Amino acid sequence: MKLLILFTLLAAQLCVAQVHFKIVNSETKEALVNIPVRFGEKNGMYSNAQGEVTIPDGFEVQQITIAALGYKPYTAEVAIIQNTTVSLKPLTYHLPEVVLRGEPKKVKTFKQKAIRSNSVFDSHWQYHGVEYGVFIPNNHDNADMQLLELTIPFISKRRDWKKENEDYKKDSTNVRVRTLKNDFQYLYRISFYHMNQDSTFSRLSIPPKELIVSDENRKLKMDLEKDQVWADHSGLLIGLHNLGPCDDKGILLSIPRFGKERIGPNGKMYKPINNRENVPHIGVTTKRKGDLVDYINWHFKENSKWEPMRFLGGTPEKTRRLSLGYKLKVITY
Template identity: 30%
Template sequence: MKKFIYLFLLFSLSNSVIAQYIVIDSITKTPLPYVAIKFDKNDGVYSNEFGKFNLDTMMGDSISLYLLGYQKKELNIKNILNDTVHLKPLIYELEEVVVSKKPKITGKIKKYKPEQHNDFIQSHWLFIGAELATLIPNTAESDYLVLKTLLIPVITRTISFDESMYGKAQNVKVLPFSSMYQIKFYENLNGVPGGQIVNEDIIVVLNEKSKIAEVNLENHHIEVPPNGLFVSVLNLGETDENGILISTSPFVIKKSESGKTAKVRKPTKPFFPVYYSEKKNNTYIRFNLDNNPSWEIFFKNGKNRNGEYHNVKFGYEVIIY
């Protein structure tokens, strides 16, 4: 069995008590899950299912909060009262829509397999806040095509990132992990992800127990246009043993021998299999905790090699009517 030696930075974490905050709807007073809370240059966290978050790696004193359907909010943490942040929902004037009952018809189910392998070296990991989008084409030549299931391939055989394994030879093997991802869908805008077309929380927890994660989409009624659409996975962070999101930054604080502190990006499983056979770019990436996130052509480990096309391909099932 092949052995690999990976050098990882040792992390020094503070043992001080970390303040916890909550973000809620300003009208209903209900907690808001999966809010992006940005701070510093390209750091941030996501609120968990209960709207809670902490700012353990924050070095500045201002935060910005973003959630689709709500007004962006910027504030100084000193002005947060009772550890609670209120977000105001956007108000839309909707035109009257007449809904007619569609006749029940039975469609044909067709399955498209993902590009899958379990080679750890030929894979890519997303740090917290990173979003990977890949194209789902409409190859069924049908005007009415609905997504039934999304099939997400993951690498289950990896190495340990634990500090105790620093500088040691490791066998690539199945190791436990659990990370939460948000599924999003976008228009195909001339081969690049465009506007978001589904405003719903579609959440999946990925772990080492399955090489392919199946996400049931039947209750969301996502139609595939003639030119296809993009589906993305956004890394929200690791979960605890109960599957609850651990609100944490993409960075940890490292202290040097001189006493200076610096932020170091931490690896987060799973890794996604990369393939090179398709001679065009169908996969894009962006970093949502950056100040101005924008889609970029995806390359494994961010390395652009001339003449190569790097893609991640999800599988899916569709209902053809």
């Protein structure tokens, strides 16, 4: 009976003690950087430049799940991986079959301008660990559609919080006092998907694009013509995934999405950063009838999947959409 009680106490300590392990490629033994690790309820973090993961003490962690792009998913109990190396098995991708249609009858381009306002109220925040998707339908009969360019309008959030707080206090005493934003920069991953017959989405084998977003780099334009990003018969989903805060080289900082503040690799004290003031904001515009469809995927939720998303405007009946800019080439046969 005493041994059973002792084992239970040790297990309870393990759940809240610091957890440390390393992630490598099972074939090359190379350390894997920026790999997402999920634990607890909607929480998680990423491996550092050495492929190491250190979950601070204070978190009740009994099991971790690793679902990395290009690797077989991995789930294990903390007791098994503590102070060990986790080897992820690479997945093999096959390029889709190319169908030759013959000579095209018409080739034309279509360009949608990105709408960006300097007001934070014409934007929508994107939390760390969330992927927004914009679905561009293929409304052309007997035609192929290629994505040539993509523009993402990020909104500056530099505001005089001190002045706003004083104004709020004059109008009401029951006001949540805002704080100054932290000067984080974020790593984004841009991926592309096709819609399946059951309305789920499959990621294309095209390598995703990764870029750093900050207040100084607010309107990002990408030339994708050489990447050969083609829609299928239904259309194309463009995924914008906020991986989290990173350094100047694009290495994600080992900061849990939620929880207590902790000391980072440079000795600086970091706080959890998932609040509206500190995460990037993407420009939105009024949604029109028959307009593009927005989706959302909460990657740190268990069994995460794409779901339709509605960005509300000033009134419940007024909805908005992400105002991405893009250029398409449509080839009719």
